[in-house]
Amino acid sequence: MMMKKIIQLGVAGMSAALLLTGCQFVQAGDTKSEKEFVERDKADSLTVDIELGIGQLNVSKGTDDWFEGEFKYDHxxxxxxxxxxxxxxxxxxxISQERKKFNFGFGKENHTRxxxxLNENIPTELDIDTGVSDSDINLSGMTLEDxxxxxGVGDVTIDLSGDWKESFNVSIDSGVGDTTIYIPKEIGVKLSADKGVGEITVKDLIVKDDHTYVNKAYEDGADVVMEIDADLGVGDIVVTMK
Known part of the structure; x- marks a missing residue:
């Protein structure tokens, strides 16, 4: 997919009531700030869907609850x-934004961040969908199942380093922007990259063919394997072990 459809982002409805245990709201000038969290319950696995149409996105581990977030926005x-x-x-x-349709009517400068x-210990299926956004997604040390x-448009850094305990699949579909991916040494990694317009730089990996790369652990028959399917649009990609 060469270009992302960024004009409209679907926001799925939820039938159950909101289960939030904390919300703090302050306003400084025209920029608003909210802090929210979702408390731990009896769940033994999570599905997490993050949809950000416009703004800066940072995702990492670091909470004992299921989720903590700080949101800044000016519209x-x-x-x-x-x-x-x-x-x-x-x-x-x-997690999504209030509006149902994406447009450029928020002015030239946007302060959304x-x-x-997320909780690092509970098995998680994570889905991240962005429109116009620079993203820093650091998932090292989490427990991912998928x-x-x-x-859409923007640069993205994805940190998948660490000593993962279970195998899982990764799908990356980028539109316009540069992509940096950090992969682990400790487990097997297989990368299949369908490149659009741009250059791909792959460090410390074994080239199997024009689209497939593996690390030494994968070549040696590692029990735990991360398989990455990357569909790249316009922009450069750098993949390196960390």
Whole structure:
């Protein structure tokens, strides 16, 4: 996919009531700031969907609850919406923006910034979808079961380093912008890259063919494997071990 559809981002509805245990709201000038969190419950796994149409996105581990987030924005239509519900033993967390359709009517300068922290210990299926956004996604040390990252316009850094305990798949679909991916040495990694317009730089990996790269651990038959499927649009990509 060469270009992302960034004109409209779907915001899925949630049937259950909002289960938030804390919200702090302050306003400084025209920029608003909110802090929200989702408390731990009996869930033994999570699905997390993050949808950011415009702004800076930072995602990392770092909370004992299921989620903590600090949101800054300067337009009411960019207000964050955090929904959580529990179905059986699986928790479902959805983070999006107030507006239903994306447009460029928020002025030339945008101050939206999301700093999100997730729990590192609970098995998580994570889906991140951005429109116009520079993103820093540091997932090192988390417990992922599946990862899907879909970006529109902007640069993205994805840190997947660390000693993972279970195998999982990663899907990365980028539109326009440079992509940097850090991969682990400790487990097997297989990267399949469908490159659009731009250069790909792969460091310390074994080239299998024009689209496939593996690390030494994968070549040696590692028990735990991360398989990355990258569909790249316009921009350069750098993949390196960390």
């Amino acid at each position: 009411s239509k960019l207000k964050p919406v955090v929904d959580y519900n529990l179905k059986g033993n699986q928790g479902h967390l959805h 999301w700093d999100l922290q 990862l899907d990252i879909d970006t």
